[in-house]
Amino acid sequence: ETGVTQTPRHLVMGMTNKKSLKCEQHLGHNAMYWYKQSAKKPLELMFVYSLEERVENNSVPSRFSPECPNSSHLFLHLHTLQPEDSALYLCASSQDRPSYGYTFGSGTRLTVV
Amino acid sequence: AQSVTQPDIHITVSEGASLELRCNYSYGATPYLFWYVQSPGQGLQLLLKYFSGDTLVQGIKGFEAEFKRSQSSFNLRKPSVHWSDAAEYFCAVGANYGGSQGNLIFGKGTKLSVKP
Numbered sequence: 001e002t003g004v005t006q007t008p009r010h011l012v013m014g015m016t017n018k019k020s021l022k023c024e025q026h027l028g029h030n031a032m033y034w035y036k037q038s039a040k041k042p043l044e045l046m047f048v049y050s051l052e053e054r055v056e057n058n059s060v061p062s063r064f065s066p067e068c069p070n071s072s073h074l075f076l077h078l079h080t081l082q083p084e085d086s087a088l089y090l091c092a093s094s095q096d097r098p099s100y101g102y103t104f105g106s107g108t109r110l111t112v113v
Numbered sequence: 114a115q116s117v118t119q120p121d122i123h124i125t126v127s128e129g130a131s132l133e134l135r136c137n138y139s140y141g142a143t144p145y146l147f148w149y150v151q152s153p154g155q156g157l158q159l160l161l162k163y164f165s166g167d168t169l170v171q172g173i174k175g176f177e178a179e180f181k182r183s184q185s186s187f188n189l190r191k192p193s194v195h196w197s198d199a200a201e202y203f204c205a206v207g208a209n210y211g212g213s214q215g216n217l218i219f220g221k222g223t224k225l226s227v228k229p
Contacts, residue, residue, distance in 0.1 A: 004156075033216075042221040043203070056216070090156055101147055101207075102217060104156035 003027065006091050006105035014113055015081060021108045023074040023091030032074040033102065034066060035090040043090070049074060081112045115140045117206050119220035126194050127228050134189040134223050136204030145207040146187040147217065148178055152200045160202075163187065174198070199227045 004025045013019050025032065034046040048056035049068040063085075065077040074091055088109050092102035116139040126132055138144055145164050149157040161172025168180040178189045187204060204220040 043219045045216060048216060101159055101162050106156045109154065
């Protein structure tokens, strides 16, 4: 399998649940990103990992916890989310930073009830 | 700081008509420029990119874009739109150095509708 794969594609969770989003890239890239895309809002950069180290955390609430165990995998752990956290969560990867362009996954559609 | 402006939130064109989506950027040096397309419920797919050289860039699906430094623009064009082109289009700018400035900055997107 090539490209960037995100699982699950859809997730419905209660506000007291704990769940994780997974992203896997098979491109040999060394930087990975989490974006949040809400209706009528621009893409919001959440986290950046470069060479498996978190290099950026854009004031994201602590109920979102990223993990990058190796250069091919990225997780977003979720707990005690709010309904306003419902959105499309996109993972992307790139070769090196600066940005020569990102490859995106298809996203996880998250609904918090 | 870098920024990207896509002035048109929503555009409707007839199938077979030509298309131009506008993108203006703010950046102090020569930027890296990108156009992405997103179908409903999907991720973003790269259409084309500009790093240097020829200012007219060809991409996938018959799209092209022209970098105009004097106008700080990178408009996307297609001579004849197909119904399958209906989607949301995002312009992005990146820096040629690392750090947080090395992240891509995305515009708010332009939604394209195609009428028969």
